[in-house]
Amino acid sequence: xxxxxxxxxxxxxxxxxxxxxxxxxxxxxxxxxxxxxxxxxxxxxxxxxxxxxxxxxxxxxxxxxxxxxxxxxxxxxxxxxxxxxxxxxxxxxxxxxxxxxxxxxxxxxxxxxxxxxxxxxxxxxxxxxxxxxxxxxxxxxxxxxxxxxxxxxxxxxxxxxxxxxxxxxxxxxxxxxxxxxxxxxxxxxxxxxxxxxxxxxxxxxxxxxxxxxxxxxxxxxxxxxxx
Amino acid sequence: xxxxxxxxxxxxxxxxxxxxxxxxxxxxxxxxxxxxxxxxxxxxxxxxxxxxxxxxxxxxxxxxxxxxxxxxxxxxxxxxxxxxxxxxxxxxxxxxxxxxxxxxxxxxxxxxxxxxxxxxxxxxxxxxxxxxxxxxxxxxxxxxxxxxxxxxxxxxxxxxxxxxxxxxxxxxxxxxxxxxxxxxxxxxxxxxxxxxxxxxxxxxxxxxxxxxxxxxxxxxxxxxxxx
Numbered sequence: 001x002x003x004x005x006x007x008x009x010x011x012x013x014x015x016x017x018x019x020x021x022x023x024x025x026x027x028x029x030x031x032x033x034x035x036x037x038x039x040x041x042x043x044x045x046x047x048x049x050x051x052x053x054x055x056x057x058x059x060x061x062x063x064x065x066x067x068x069x070x071x072x073x074x075x076x077x078x079x080x081x082x083x084x085x086x087x088x089x090x091x092x093x094x095x096x097x098x099x100x101x102x103x104x105x106x107x108x109x110x111x112x113x114x115x116x117x118x119x120x121x122x123x124x125x126x127x128x129x130x131x132x133x134x135x136x137x138x139x140x141x142x143x144x145x146x147x148x149x150x151x152x153x154x155x156x157x158x159x160x161x162x163x164x165x166x167x168x169x170x171x172x173x174x175x176x177x178x179x180x181x182x183x184x185x186x187x188x189x190x191x192x193x194x195x196x197x198x199x200x201x202x203x204x205x206x207x208x209x210x211x212x213x214x215x216x217x218x219x220x221x222x223x224x225x226x227x
Numbered sequence: 228x229x230x231x232x233x234x235x236x237x238x239x240x241x242x243x244x245x246x247x248x249x250x251x252x253x254x255x256x257x258x259x260x261x262x263x264x265x266x267x268x269x270x271x272x273x274x275x276x277x278x279x280x281x282x283x284x285x286x287x288x289x290x291x292x293x294x295x296x297x298x299x300x301x302x303x304x305x306x307x308x309x310x311x312x313x314x315x316x317x318x319x320x321x322x323x324x325x326x327x328x329x330x331x332x333x334x335x336x337x338x339x340x341x342x343x344x345x346x347x348x349x350x351x352x353x354x355x356x357x358x359x360x361x362x363x364x365x366x367x368x369x370x371x372x373x374x375x376x377x378x379x380x381x382x383x384x385x386x387x388x389x390x391x392x393x394x395x396x397x398x399x400x401x402x403x404x405x406x407x408x409x410x411x412x413x414x415x416x417x418x419x420x421x422x423x424x425x426x427x428x429x430x431x432x433x434x435x436x437x438x439x440x441x442x443x444x445x446x447x448x449x450x451x452x453x454x
Binding site: 003004005006007008009044045046047048051052053054074076077079080081087088090092 | 230231232233234235236271272273274275278279280281301303304306307308314315317319
């Protein structure tokens with residue numbers, strides 16, 4: 001049986017941490033359907049130029065959010081007859097993560113008004129609410145056993161600053177000693193030579209960055225933070 | 228810009244455990260391209276009847292392998308201009324897992340000759356080798372912190388039998404005491420009332436089944452088996 005045509009798009013869930021909360025980038029749609037509504041950045045696959053759906057997602061990130069070089073992973077594919085009024089559609093959704101310092105460094109091309117806390121979203125078109133919920137669950141789950149939260153922490157950072165990021169993502173405090181042991185096991189950080197930050201009454205704390213090899217791929221460990 | 232048409236299929240990686248090895252179901256393709264070649268079961272999305280890509284995967288599992296009611300999860304989406312000679316394509320790949328007992332009970336409609344050990348695959352068309360490798364990595368990774376391997380163990384089973392399944396999937400032995408503690412934490416098993424199996428010189432061992440609520444979704448724990 002010859003295949004029936006269907007719509008194939010990519011959607012991008014770009015998350016950052018601001019004001020201690022996970023926030024997602026939403027842009028005003030410039031065309032129907034739902035023109036004028038806030039929605040996830042996304043777009044059609046351009047078969048003439050994209051080499052993969054991941055390519056399409058990187059293109060959308062660059063063209064619609066002006067960002068590149070971020071941590072990106074495929075989230076899940078959402079499909080069906082009812083998610084898009086234009087017809088049966090398949091959307092390959094991607095998760096990207098960026099820290100507030102990188103947003104500044106890349107010129108904060110997306111204005112502050114475009115970010116929304118993931119726990120207080122407006123009504124969204126298509127199944128974007130469900131896609132965002134899936135992304136948040138992925139980030140929270142991976143925070144238990146990987147270096148993912150480090151991508152949300154402006155570098156260079158102290159270990160207490162990184163711990164605060166893990167706690168903001170997880171929505172709960174983490175045992176201080178467990179955290180340091182976990183970071184030791186992950187071994188995903190480089191100390192900045194001579195880099196220290198004064199921290200109030202405490203002696204200056206060592207500064208760290210993510211190791212180069214873990215900037216595009218995650219470091220995972222077997223024992224989670226909650227073990 | 229109007230979207231260019233592309234091919235959208237689902238592909239199914241159905242894994243079982245036989246002879247202590249993870250094995251994947253491969254079927255002879257009955258049409259071009261690659262007619263006659265062994266490949267993953269798959270098919271086009273039928274927008275007239277499927278409510279989602281998952282629906283399409285379940286339909287393929289039923290129609291091409293004669294199986295239903297198995298544990299199924301979305302694996303990943305593979306895409307690009309070169310994976311299918313018919314043109315730019317997107318394939319939403321699914322992972323399904325079945326134990327040897329269920330295969331027998333459902334009439335083993337797929338003959339033994341169709342299974343291949345995942346570590347000794349023939350040359351495969353499209354990017355099916357890569358899709359299978361992704362599925363095996365997923366199963367091995369999830370075996371460290373979930374109930375997934377229980378779906379590969381004919382029920383009812385003893386704890387030593389279940390431990391042997393985890394070890395066959397992981398490719399290494401697991402500490403006996405750690406395993407029993409992990410099964411306690413997972414709390415995903417029901418003891419069969421009065422059900423025991425004699426085990427050679429040992430006293431008869433208790434028989435178990437997966438709890439009903441974990442037959443379609445996995446039970447996860449924070450601390451992995453290798454911790």
